[in-house]
Amino acid sequence: MSLPSLNSLRTFESAARLKSFSRAATELFVSPSAVSHQIRQLEARLGVALFIRLDRQVVLSAAGQRYYPQVKLGIDTLLEASSQLAEELTGTVQEIKMSVVPFFATRWLLPKLSGFRKSQPDWQLKVQTSTSASDFNSQDFDLVIRRGIGPWKGMIAKKLCRERLVAVCQPKMYLDIQQVTDILDQPLLFNAKVMTEWREWFVSQGLGFNDPVVSFDFQNTSQILDACIAGTGVALIDPILITEELAQGKLRKIFDHSVPSLRDYFIVYPDQCQHQQNILFFEQWLFKQLALDPLMSDRCALTK
Amino acid sequence: MSLPSLNSLRTFESAARLKSFSRAATELFVSPSAVSHQIRQLEARLGVALFIRLDRQVVLSAAGQRYYPQVKLGIDTLLEASSQLAEELTGTVQEIKMSVVPFFATRWLLPKLSGFRKSQPDWQLKVQTSTSASDFNSQDFDLVIRRGIGPWKGMIAKKLCRERLVAVCQPKMYLDIQQVTDILDQPLLFNAKVMTEWREWFVSQGLGFNDPVVSFDFQNTSQILDACIAGTGVALIDPILITEELAQGKLRKIFDHSVPSLRDYFIVYPDQCQHQQNILFFEQWLFKQLALDPLMSDRCALTK
DNA sequence: AGTATACATGAGCAAATACTCAACTGTAGA
């Protein structure tokens, strides 16, 4: 069964509620003639008289009386649906669901989120640590924070900060390393997902890179960190994320000079969500925190 | 807030339910391109992405997930509303509310209605006896049965039967009347709403009519009948409605010859309801009962 | 009789809608 136009249904609802075509016309900002036409058209489509016309008045027919409550409910439901979406746009929705690369989440973002919660107590935050690529397209998340090169198809990716990597190791191992190339004599700790990372690091300093004598692969940065503290080998890590370990002397930077990585941290969300206010609001807060963090401020690029 | 078109909402609902634009296209008998356009248009109007596009698949976005249940409810509600009206047209509604002129109701219709109830046990019948003109335009009634001349503006009026009137009186009074003009020597019983009735009766027989020496006005036929039986005067009544009193000898027809009245019995309902099946069904039954009644069958005109 | 009120109707026009078609993009699988 083909549905009538929403406009004619709205006109019917207004006339029925107000019991008057002319008052409906006023409410809808059209002429009485337009209302009359709309109602007639609707009646013609339905094949039923919805109103009984008196001389200077209309009353709902028996059929119109049965129709009205359902039409009103249907229209109100659709109006409410659209209105709620509009509220998301205008910032009324106070919920954000994100998937964040684990180390960044635990070492940088989550500590900052307590501040967000303090300033926005009504917001619901849902953070899931993950590196899964399927999160980009999952309806369970409004946004994704990832470390990578970008871009991601159909996605808006805004760089949060540059990644800079330093070689770190346990203090004991540090004594055996006098220059950069000595590092290759030690076991190297790799991230299994970014096997090219060490080579990139050497090449970016104009140094050749041969496969190490010994190497270990780990699934994530946290495991690399543990192994490094245990003296298993040398790791490449962004010093910003291990400030405590460095401060406690558990690890030492082999050289103070950090090298820009080919990977950065991005906030990523679908193109189509670029006007979604809850996302934009959170993003804004995020960039602000980066600017306020003294360790981050020289690494931020406010470009897309 | 301006609402999107119902068509685009239906397209969204179908695609969301089927999780596929092409399957939605098949369901809606349009091309996938049309679905794509509709969804895009809807997203543009709402300013929100409703779907996340994968390579060969779409999934609902977070916003789309929130929107879908409400849109589905709204659309289903409107569909149900229209479908119920269609059922009235096709005869599924089994309810009829009528306002009937009292004497006809009690003397002819109500006794017949028991037969209707037997043959249509699921039907709900609501009968109100009334002569009120406002019932014609009241939403409380699907139809009205009246005695009158017709037509009624904006109404379909179908004649149920011709009214024929005879002069009747109590058997004692009957002995004093030898010819028609002797009636004028007796008190005449009038219906206050139809004061011209007696004159019409005499004129239709080519006789003059002078104001009677004594006359009494009553509000309805039932009161006229009671007064007549009590010997108060001579009444003009349709013999079909007093078959029992005649049979029991409580009243006598002064002459066997009945004169056609200027008034008939009509079934009346609004023009706009002429296709309403519950009305048409009941009307059909009504005409059938008239045809089956031997006292009525020579009075029926099956014309509009 | 004149004015106000309220709904009806037909004609006309601009805008919006609802597609199709052709071509494109990007996998996935044989």
Place this chain on the structure above:
DNA sequence: TCTACAGTTGAGTATTTGCTCATGTATACT
């Protein structure tokens, strides 16, 4: 490499929608 699948995009076209305007009808009131 080719084919199938699935969604995208722009252009074009026919149809529908959504009015306004002018006029009509029928009270109700002054």
